[in-house]
Amino acid sequence: MTTPTTLVERDQAHWLHPLHHPSAHQTPLIFESGHGIWLRTVDGKEYIDGLAGLWNVLVGHGNTELADAAQQQMSTLAYASSYVGASNLPALELADRLAGWAYPSLNTTFFTSGGAESNESAFKTVRYYWRRLGKPDKVKVISRQHGYHGITLAAMSATGMSAYWPMFEPRVPNFLHIPAPYPFRFPAGQLRDGETVGLAAARLLEEAILREGPETVGAFIAEPVQGAGGVIVPPDDYFPRIREICDQYDVLFIADEVITGFGRTGEWFALNRWGVQPDIMSFAKGVTSGYLPLGGIQISDAIREVIMSAPSGERWMHAYTYSGHPTCCAVANKNLDLLLRLDVAANAKTQGRRLLAGLQGLQAEFEIIGDARGLGLMAAIEFADPQTKQPAQIGEKVRQACMQRGLYTRLIGSDILAFAPPLIMTSEEIDLMLQIVGEAVAAVARDTSR
Numbered sequence: 001m002t003t004p005t006t007l008v009e010r011d012q013a014h015w016l017h018p019l020h021h022p023s024a025h026q027t028p029l030i031f032e033s034g035h036g037i038w039l040r041t042v043d044g045k046e047y048i049d050g051l052a053g054l055w056n057v058l059v060g061h062g063n064t065e066l067a068d069a070a071q072q073q074m075s076t077l078a079y080a081s082s083y084v085g086a087s088n089l090p091a092l093e094l095a096d097r098l099a100g101w102a103y104p105s106l107n108t109t110f111f112t113s114g115g116a117e118s119n120e121s122a123f124k125t126v127r128y129y130w131r132r133l134g135k136p137d138k139v140k141v142i143s144r145q146h147g148y149h150g151i152t153l154a155a156m157s158a159t160g161m162s163a164y165w166p167m168f169e170p171r172v173p174n175f176l177h178i179p180a181p182y183p184f185r186f187p188a189g190q191l192r193d194g195e196t197v198g199l200a201a202a203r204l205l206e207e208a209i210l211r212e213g214p215e216t217v218g219a220f221i222a223e224p225v226q227g228a229g230g231v232i233v234p235p236d237d238y239f240p241r242i243r244e245i246c247d248q249y250d251v252l253f254i255a256d257e258v259i260t261g262f263g264r265t266g267e268w269f270a271l272n273r274w275g276v277q278p279d280i281m282s283f284a285k286g287v288t289s290g291y292l293p294l295g296g297i298q299i300s301d302a303i304r305e306v307i308m309s310a311p312s313g314e315r316w317m318h319a320y321t322y323s324g325h326p327t328c329c330a331v332a333n334k335n336l337d338l339l340l341r342l343d344v345a346a347n348a349k350t351q352g353r354r355l356l357a358g359l360q361g362l363q364a365e366f367e368i369i370g371d372a373r374g375l376g377l378m379a380a381i382e383f384a385d386p387q388t389k390q391p392a393q394i395g396e397k398v399r400q401a402c403m404q405r406g407l408y409t410r411l412i413g414s415d416i417l418a419f420a421p422p423l424i425m426t427s428e429e430i431d432l433m434l435q436i437v438g439e440a441v442a443a444v445a446r447d448t449s450r
């Protein structure tokens, strides 16, 4: 092996990246700095960060208030254990601030370092809860196709995107998937007379619970808007019916708000749009705007009571070294100040409408866009024949064309281009993004019609 010299060679020689395959890492962008919605590479190129990092950099890049908060906490007390019997000021302040904010019945937080750890904590808490209530067989977790819940073993097993599974089989038993409320691709054969997609997709949950036996089903987990699986926005009648079904069969409802939490959809927490409260909520990403790793679960008062009233031999024996990390929590506290001061949820609502209207305009203009969808500042266009829904297989070309014009974003599968920029986007910045997407689609459409 020759000694690697360039940055790319050094990276390729020694770094195994997430979702690694060398074919996809021949010419990586090496990011060096960021400011607001912009990212800059070592060779001086600038890109709009169309996915806000990985859906998480809510306040944009280069925020010195967050950097100062980290610096201050690190020089005061960078780390301390938070195992039972110990606590620290930033974490207890954060738990206090989060209490009841997302949903009135969620007043208790356990901290993790990210989304998969949060969902692992949720799954274990579900088992714990039912075991304490004398129902130890309620261990099955139902999730949806196209759902993404992280890729530790149990979270990967809940994830409903089969591309993540094959080389890591067998999956953890007792995780099942049902179809998603995906209006563009919901199979017509699944609809009963007069039934809406939302109610049909919810009925599939009820049928799955009955098929498995309610005495074996512990929880249902869902992202309010499916993100990594394709930005799938459920119809308005879906989640209210899901809540009823969970209540009817004693199934806990876990909301995975790792992407949707903290303003992304135009609500501070997404299920409020439908007036629905979960029993457990997972969060991560936006809680620190991605400046430091932090996540967590919030549990309902009922679950809390079961934990608090346990005899010591049945304690909730779950823990992470970095749970309640003082520096991460200090950054989160400052980030919450910023999110509230900038009122990013309201901005996501306003700018999200502008983004969606623009994408729908492009759909009307270009035949190859089969669907344009979004809620708040998470949106996508899907390249497919509008009638047959056959994928157009041009997503990568459009993504490249966007990159050439200064927009960096992510392709989902072969044909879904996702947009989830920082929540500080202005109207002018949305328009610039739309202009780039329009030019990129036009260029690819011209090429493919030749």
Ligand SMILES: Cc1ncc(COP(=O)(O)O)c(C=O)c1O
Pocket (backbone or CB within 6 Å): 054, 113, 114, 115, 116, 117, 119, 148, 149, 150, 151, 223, 227, 228, 256, 257, 258, 259, 284, 285
């Ligand atoms: C909805 C959802 N849940 C969980 C995760 C996993 O989070 P992490 O990558 O921090 O483990 C993600 C990551 O994208 C996500 O989008």
